[in-house]
Amino acid sequence: MAFDDTCKALSDPTRRQILQLLRTGSKSAGEIGEQFGLTGATISHHLNVLKNAGLVTDERRGKYIYYTLDTSVVEDLLAWLLQLQKGNDHEA
């Protein structure tokens, strides 16, 4: 299974914080940037990485694009990590 993009997206602390923030509901890039004191270019970069990894979806509402957490790819990664851990318990 290809977790490359998921894992790369999760390897940055700011992106993990953005995902945490989106647990509270959809937010615009401006709202997200405000929370972390990030410039538009920086927040755009992080949101693009998260979007390409399938961890967020975006949707235009009027003037703004809203970003929503999507944890469906997280499920596959969770399943893989759980089997890795389980296999190792048997070995130990």
Next chain:
Amino acid sequence: MAFDDTCKALSDPTRRQILQLLRTGSKSAGEIGEQFGLTGATISHHLNVLKNAGLVTDERRGKYIYYTLDTSVVEDLLAWLLQLQKGNDHEA
């Protein structure tokens, strides 16, 4: 929490395959390299990344160094992913 190294280590398919292989027990670099048809330098690089991420430990036994899967850092990542997923279910 700092999952940077864990996630970076997991973002490579060969490294994930090495972890899978180590579920079956400790292996030397030579044994691991053989399984994947990788050169010594390449396998060394991957094993170093996994070791720095805390996903494997190494131990010298006679002439060879053996690598063992360590899933303790996986537990923290699992917990983080589970709370992310759980929070999102509540939102949906």
